[in-house]
Structures are given as C-alpha cells and as structure tokens.
Amino acid sequence: MNTETISAAAAATDERLRATSALRKSLIRPELGAICGTLLVFLFFLAVAPNSGMFSLEGVMNWGAVSAQFAIIGVGACLLMITGEFDLSIGSMIGFSGMVIAVCATQLALPMWVAILVAFALALVLGALNGFLVVRTGLPSFIVTLGSLFTLRGLTVYVPITINHSTIIGGLKTLSDGDWLAPVFAGKILHPLFVWLANAGVIEHFKVGLKAGQPVVSGIPMMMVWALVLVILAHILLTRTVFGNWIFASGGDASAARNVGVPVSRVKILMFMLSAFCATVFAACQVLDFGSAAADRGLLKEFEAIIAVVIGGTLLTGGYGTVIGAALGALIFGVVQQGLFFAAVDSSLFRVFLGIILVVAVLLNTYIRRLITGER
Amino acid sequence: MTAILELVDVEKHFGRVIALAGVSIKINPGEVHCLLGDNGAGKSTLIKTMSGVHQPTRGSILVDDREVVLADARVAIDHGIATVFQDLAMIPLMSVTRNFFLGREPHRGGIARFFDFGRADRIVMEEMQRMGIRLREPTQAVGTLSGGERQSVAIARAVYFGARVLILDEPTSALGVRQTANVLSTVDRARRKGVGVVFITHNVRHAMAIGDRFTVLNRGRTLGTAERGQISQEELQTLMAGGQELVELEDSLGGTV
Numbered sequence: 001m002n003t004e005t006i007s008a009a010a011a012a013t014d015e016r017l018r019a020t021s022a023l024r025k026s027l028i029r030p031e032l033g034a035i036c037g038t039l040l041v042f043l044f045f046l047a048v049a050p051n052s053g054m055f056s057l058e059g060v061m062n063w064g065a066v067s068a069q070f071a072i073i074g075v076g077a078c079l080l081m082i083t084g085e086f087d088l089s090i091g092s093m094i095g096f097s098g099m100v101i102a103v104c105a106t107q108l109a110l111p112m113w114v115a116i117l118v119a120f121a122l123a124l125v126l127g128a129l130n131g132f133l134v135v136r137t138g139l140p141s142f143i144v145t146l147g148s149l150f151t152l153r154g155l156t157v158y159v160p161i162t163i164n165h166s167t168i169i170g171g172l173k174t175l176s177d178g179d180w181l182a183p184v185f186a187g188k189i190l191h192p193l194f195v196w197l198a199n200a201g202v203i204e205h206f207k208v209g210l211k212a213g214q215p216v217v218s219g220i221p222m223m224m225v226w227a228l229v230l231v232i233l234a235h236i237l238l239t240r241t242v243f244g245n246w247i248f249a250s251g252g253d254a255s256a257a258r259n260v261g262v263p264v265s266r267v268k269i270l271m272f273m274l275s276a277f278c279a280t281v282f283a284a285c286q287v288l289d290f291g292s293a294a295a296d297r298g299l300l301k302e303f304e305a306i307i308a309v310v311i312g313g314t315l316l317t318g319g320y321g322t323v324i325g326a327a328l329g330a331l332i333f334g335v336v337q338q339g340l341f342f343a344a345v346d347s348s349l350f351r352v353f354l355g356i357i358l359v360v361a362v363l364l365n366t367y368i369r370r371l372i373t374g375e376r
Numbered sequence: 377m378t379a380i381l382e383l384v385d386v387e388k389h390f391g392r393v394i395a396l397a398g399v400s401i402k403i404n405p406g407e408v409h410c411l412l413g414d415n416g417a418g419k420s421t422l423i424k425t426m427s428g429v430h431q432p433t434r435g436s437i438l439v440d441d442r443e444v445v446l447a448d449a450r451v452a453i454d455h456g457i458a459t460v461f462q463d464l465a466m467i468p469l470m471s472v473t474r475n476f477f478l479g480r481e482p483h484r485g486g487i488a489r490f491f492d493f494g495r496a497d498r499i500v501m502e503e504m505q506r507m508g509i510r511l512r513e514p515t516q517a518v519g520t521l522s523g524g525e526r527q528s529v530a531i532a533r534a535v536y537f538g539a540r541v542l543i544l545d546e547p548t549s550a551l552g553v554r555q556t557a558n559v560l561s562t563v564d565r566a567r568r569k570g571v572g573v574v575f576i577t578h579n580v581r582h583a584m585a586i587g588d589r590f591t592v593l594n595r596g597r598t599l600g601t602a603e604r605g606q607i608s609q610e611e612l613q614t615l616m617a618g619g620q621e622l623v624e625l626e627d628s629l630g631g632t633v
C-alpha cells in the first residue's frame with residue numbers, strides 16, 4: 001500500500017473518532033445535568049410525598065411561584081455569568097428597588113406607576129455603574145458588586161428608619177388600586193379560566209372561609225408570567241442573535257473578542273444592567289403583592305441565583321452556559337424548598353440539600369462540558 | 377508582477393533598542409514568502425509592523441505600489457493584510473461557526489439581528505471543505521479540534537474575509553508531522569487562490585516544503601531574498617544562524633541540527 005491510499009482512507013473517516021449515535025448526540029447538551037437533576041428531584045418527591053398535595057394544582061402553583069422567583073433573578077445572573085462577570089448585589093438590589101417603590105409611593109406621594117418607573121430607572125443606572133466600574137478599573141466584578149451589596153443594603157435599611165422609624169413601609173395595596181402599571185407585576189391573569197375550570201368541576205372550590213365558592217387556584221401569578229417571558233426572551237437572545245454570540249465571546253476570551261471588533265465593554269455593562277433589571281422585576285412583583293417593602297427583602301438571593309445558574313450548567317468563569325439550564329436550576333430550587341415542607345421535613349435540611357446538589361451538579365456539568373468542548 | 381505588499385528599508389526602534397535595522401521585502405500574489413530567522417532576529421517586530429500594530433520609525437510600506445500608513449490593525453485589514461497570530465484569536469468553548477463569523481456575523485430579521493445560522497453553517501462547511509479540513513459539523517466546539525485544524529480554520533477565515541496578504545506567525549511550530557502537513561496544504565490552497573502568504577518560521581524544513589521565496593532575517597536586517605531552487609536547506613540554516621558558529625557546532629553534532 002502506498003502513502004496515497006493511506007491518506008485517502010484517513011480522509012474518509014477518522015478511525016479514532018467513535019461513531020456517535022443520534023441519541024447520544026441529543027443527550028450530550030449543556031442542560032443535561034439540570035435535566036437529570038430535575039427528574040431526580042421529581043422522582044424523589046413522588047416517592048416520598050405522593051399524597052401530600054404537592055402534585056395537585058394548588059401544590060404545583062405553590063412551588064411554581066417559588067421557582068418563578070428564582071428564575072427571574074437567575075436569567076440576569078446567567079447571562080451576566082456567561083459574559084464572565086458576577087453580580088453579588090442582586091439581593092441588595094431587590095431590597096433597594098422595593099424600598100424605592102415604597103418610599104416614592106408613600107413618602108413622596110408619587111403615583112404608583114411613577115414609583116415603579118423610578119425604581120427601574122435607578123436600578124438600570126446602578127447596574128450600569130457596576131458594569132462601568134468593572135470594565136473601566138479592571139477590578140474583579142466580585143469585589144465591585146460586593147461593594148454594591150453592602151452599600152445598597154445599608155441604604156435600604158437607613159432610609160426607612162430615618163424617615164419612618166421602621167424597616168418596613170406598608171400601605172401600598174390601597175395606593176396601587178386602580179393604577180395601570182401595578183397589575184403588570186402584582187395579581188394574576190386568566191382568572192375567568194380558572195373560575196370556569198372550577199365550575200366545570202376540573203379544579204376544586206374553597207368549601208369554607210372568606211373565599212368559599214371561589215376556585216382554589218384563582219389564576220396565574222404575574223411572577224410566573226414574568227419568569228416565563230424572561231426565560232424565553234433571554235434564551236432567544238443568547239442562542240439565536242448576533243448579540244448572543246458576543247455574550248459568549250466576551251466571557252470566552254475578552255481580548256480575542258475585542259481583536260475581531262466585538263464591543264466587549266458594552267456587552268458587559270448591558271448585562272450588569274439586565275441583572276439589576278431582573279432584580280427590580282422581582283422586587284416590584286414582591287412589593288406590590290405583599291403591599292409592603294422591608295429592608296431585609298432579597299437577603300442572600302444573589303447566592304441562590306448563582307447556585308441556580310451553576311446547577312443549570314453555566315460555567316462559573318464565563319463563556320459557556322444556557323438560560324434553559326438556569327431555569328431548570330430555579331425549578332429544582334423551588335421544588336425542593338417547597339417539597340421538603342410538603343414532605344414535613346425540617347426546612348433546615350433545605351440548606352444541606354443545597355450544598356450537596358451544588359457540588360454534585362457542578363461535577364456532572366464539568367464532565368458534560370468536557371465532552372462537548374474538548375476541554376482538557 | 378507587482379508586489380501586493382512591499383517594505384523598503386524599514387527600521388523600527390524601541391528607545392535605544394534597534395529591533396529592525398533596514399528591512400526590505402516584497403510579497404507577491406500567489407506566492408509563499410518564507411521569513412526565516414532565529415529567536416531575536418526581529419521576526420515578531422516585522423510581523424507587527426506589517427500588520428499595523430507597530431509603525432516603522434523609518435522607511436516606507438507600499439500596498440499595490442502606493443505608499444500607505446498602517447495606523448492600526450484595522451487599517452491593515454482594510455488593505456487586505458490579515459495576520460494569524462499564534463493565539464489564533466479563537467475561543468475554544470464556542471462552535472466553529474460562532475468563531476468563524478465572530479464580529480462579522482451574517483444576520484437577518486432587521487433590528488433584532490438574528491444570527492443567520494443556516495447561511496453561516498453552510499459557508500463554514502464549504503470553506504472548510506475547500507481548505508481540505510474535515511469538520512464533523514459546524515456546531516462542533518473549536519476546543520475539540522486539533523492544533524493544526526484550528527490553524528487551518530483561522531487561515532480559512534482570513535481568506536474568506538478577503539485577505540490578499542496572509543501573515544502566518546509560526547503556524548507549524550507546535551504541531552506534529554501529520555498536522556504540519558495539513559497546515560502546509562491549507563497554506564498551499566490559499567496560495568492557489570492568489571493570496572500572498574508570509575510564512576514566518578524558524579524551521580527550515582517546513583520553509584523548504586512550501587516556500588517560493590526565502591528571506592532570512594538576522595539581527596534586524598534582511599540578509600537577502602532567494603528564490604526556490606537557488607538555495608539549499610544547509611545554506612539557509614547557516615544564514616539563519618548568522619554564519620560560522622553553528623557550522624562548527626554542527627560538525628560535532630554530526631549534522632543532526
């Protein structure tokens with residue numbers, strides 16, 4: 001055999017590559033770890049607490065709402081982490097934005113929609129400031145946003161105590177009545193559908209109490225709607241658009257990206273702003289639902305957001321990750337937090353579980369990522 | 377034949393250090409011009425001067441016989457001078473398509489700017505085939521490619537985006553035998569498309585395998601340019617080493633260097 005036939009044979013198929021089946025190919029995806037985790041968690045609770053009401057419509061709405069909270073802040077944290085940065089001020093931003101809405105609406109007597117818009121504007125400015133400091137000074141975002149964590153939390157406690165002698169500002173329910181923007185964050189949609197379902201006997205009515213005669217689930221909370229919309233939009237942005245390509249590149253290798261003309265600084269600043277925006281969506285939903293703002297809202301949420309994102313397969317150092325994975329991470333989070341309650345297990349075990357699943361998920365995700373990217 | 381790129385008596389000083397002390401070189405279309413030199417000969421400075429990263433202290437740069445100022449890398453690229461540096465400017469975690477079009481993504485959907493993956497994937501597969509690289513699929517991460525394949529993708533990318541002069545910074549330095557052969561054949565394909573290739577190396581063997589012209593750089597000066605067939609591997613080696621010293625050493629090594 002001469003050399004030409006050897007190289008021709010080698011050109012047709014590389015003998016060192018195992019043939020990959022379609023099944024294997026469809027399985028080896030960045031979200032695989034999160035998908036396995038989700039299945040495991042559901043199987044676990046189906047086995048442990050099958051008749052606790054966790055899987056009734058009411059139960060689903062219960063953990064669904066908690067998962068939605070994690071998903072909203074997870075979306076911002078996810079895209080930011082893919083650009084290679086962190087935002088440790090998510091939790092403080094939640095408390096801060098909520099307090100801005102409350103102070104504007106009660107102390108400054110602004111209409112509720114103005115209060116909400118002021119909070120969003122302020123959050124976007126603060127997010128941009130975080131981003132600007134990071135790209136300009138070259139300091140790690142860990143440090144810069146750790147500074148914001150304390151600054152914002154401090155302000156969130158100081159302001160209501162100074163003007164109201166309390167860390168809680170209430171009375172927002174009556175102020176948001178009749179406002180056009182408040183229902184975008186508070187309340188529920190599809191109420192008539194659920195009434196109809198209840199009358200048709202598909203879901204149950206309350207038998208006694210104030211709400212007797214109403215369906216047990218009266219609609220889809222706006223928090224869930226926001227979570228769904230944000231997850232879908234962010235997923236499309238990341239995977240289908242030119243900007244999405246720049247998000248990956250900024251985190252994958254910022255200097256290589258700059259050399260081919262990607263505006264890395266702009267991408268990073270915008271993602272810091274998105275993170276602050278998501279935190280404010282969370283805050284607006286919570287404040288308008290509860291009718292009050294409290295200085296300790298959102299405490300430790302930044303870590304929960306980061307954990308949901310990491311469980312979802314996003315690389316802590318950036319350049320790799322998926323929004324769908326982060327959403328599944330949020331789902332795992334919500335199901336477990338509420339599931340332990342349904343299973344009548346002490347809630348402190350939630351943290352034990354959290355620590356374990358974090359490490360296991362990252363191990364699994366690292367293995368999967370190596371399969372996909374050829375990392376060594 | 378007119379040269380696409382020509383350097384005339386180019387000098388580059390960094391403070392008191394004279395990195396280039398008078399370099400003249402002509403790059404013709406459809407030719408591989410090998411630039412040989414030992415470490416410290418000024419190869420890197422010369423590449424950076426040609427690609428617009430450094431501006432010459434003295435001397436002139438001509439593109440298509442007209443004098444130009446390559447103020448920065450962008451200007452050089454606009455003149456069709458593309459450089460593939462050793463780090464390749466590729467992101468291993470991203471797919472071949474995402475890397476190939478990074479910063480120049482084809483898009484549709486107006487203001488939403490959706491990445492046109494259908495078109496991009498098709499172009500990548502075609503270009504790779506044209507350059508003799510077998511991709512499993514365009515969604516494959518660059519990290520799964522071998523060093524030679526990455527080099528070839530970077531070359532294909534530069535050629536696709538309209539490079540007339542392609543500067544390759546030691547493209548074969550870290551590669552095995554078979555991968556080197558693959559990269560050299562990619563270089564050959566670029567040459568046949570009429571691209572003028574500047575091939576920087578200190579491996580005489582690789583230079584002899586692909587080069588049409590050879591210029592030896594020593595201590596910041598060009599020691600002259602030879603055409604293929606005018607010079608032997610041994611002569612090149614001796615020139616690179618700057619004369620006698622290596623020859624003496626070579627005797628004791630039994631001609632193995």
